[in-house]
Amino acid sequence: MYSQNKTISRISSEHSLANMIALVVRKAFGLTVSSKLSLSSGAPRVYFSNHTSHIDFLLVWSALPKETRESTVAAAAADYWCKNKVRHWVASRIFDSVFIERTNIGRCNNPVAAIINELDSGRSVIIFPEGGRTEGPDVAELKSGLYHIARKRPEYELVPVYVHNANRVLPKGVSLPLPVMCSVTFGEPIHLLEDEDKRQFGRRARVEIEKCRVA
């Protein structure tokens, strides 16, 4: 219900602002995109990426072609992005985020349910399953959210993504971005295997992100 209201209330100037931001990001960071799959597919997907910087989402999102970008939302941590009005406005109006809880998760604010809701209404979601920003370029252990999405909705493609250099653009705790060239690599989609448990799947998904790093 929440997500539908949000889409309707988004006006066209916010759309063009979003496109302009994507263009600026691509130019400012000389963004190169490499992908093993077609990014213009309309089917809802989960893009799961490493997370070193606030700019990660911007880079992944800007790397997508325009049509795909318009139907792609971010999973934003509610405890950070709803903290003040500016953050909330940026996250909800410009980037069309779905807010997820990292703390105090109960029955009615389940992050997996919120993401599945977006997917079911035809939108792709960018998530950072490490559960927070890491300090360096290495991929940390993944949280279980991705596994639960894969189990509950096996039909959606889960696409591993590695963002290069974002930790140098805007490391944790720094407020001005440094113009360093970045690239985003999309890997081959994965699905949950039949006999795979939570830990095995998490490990495999992490390896898939790492594969994009060296590719």
Next chain:
Amino acid sequence: MSSVFADPDLAGLFGVLLVVLSLSTLVGRILLYKKKSQGRSEVLENLNQRLNTWWLLIGLFSLSVMIGKHCSVLLFAAISFLALREFLTICPTRKADHLALLTGVLIVLPCQYYLVATGWYGLFAIFIPVYASVVIPLMCAVGGDNRDFLSRIARIQWCFLLCIYFVSHAPAILMLDLGGVQGASVKLLCFLAVVVQISDVAQYVVGKAIGRTPLSKSVSPNKTLEGFVGGIIVAGGCGALMHGLTPFVPVEAFCVALLISVLGTGGDLVLSAVKRDSGIKDYSRILPGHGGILDRVDSICFAAPVFFHLTRYLFAS
């Protein structure tokens, strides 16, 4: 705008460039068209890509020269910025260096080009070697991270020296007063830019044609001794032909062009060594066919400062 077209030497230079580029593009397209029936040829595709990029580069350069001095300064500031971005990308730094690096991009670079634009020679010459070199390591130290400290500050300082200080000496030629002749410095900048690029192209062509002995196998395997010698002679010859753009007599122009060409090759070799060290082939893919900005302006980086000071010492009043 009118002053450039009114000058017969400059008009001649751009005319010749236009003809050469058009002919090469025509030949390139014909070859590509003929080869199409026999499948793809990577060399030819690369050649055509390179030529397309040359159109863009020469177009931008001549446009900036025509519009005026400040536009040329702005063009080189943009080149500096792109070069800096490429260099920072491959240059390992740590989080504690963030402030120092931002200062380089947001303050040092604009200030240096502001000094060029206003012709404040005294500060232009020492701004980075003195002031930035004092402040930058200090900022890294204040960052509080001691790991690899010496190599980090050395890398950062050299990066600023190369991408900002050295590159800024090319537009700095515009601040030279060559006997009070109107527009003389613009022509000198064109002389430098054209000689450096001719030297690069000639080395490549001569090297491909008769090159055998590698110049430095480990650093730049494509460079040959024959290409180097041929290239600098061609560059010297073209320099002598273009002496009308300079305050030099033909023999002087030949020698200066020879020197520019040798220094340019030096810059090329040094930046190739940096690339090998970082395990990359090109600095980026921003210029199709050529690679990155640094792959294109590596020669200018080394030739411009020496050329600037030499000319200033010998000829400027």
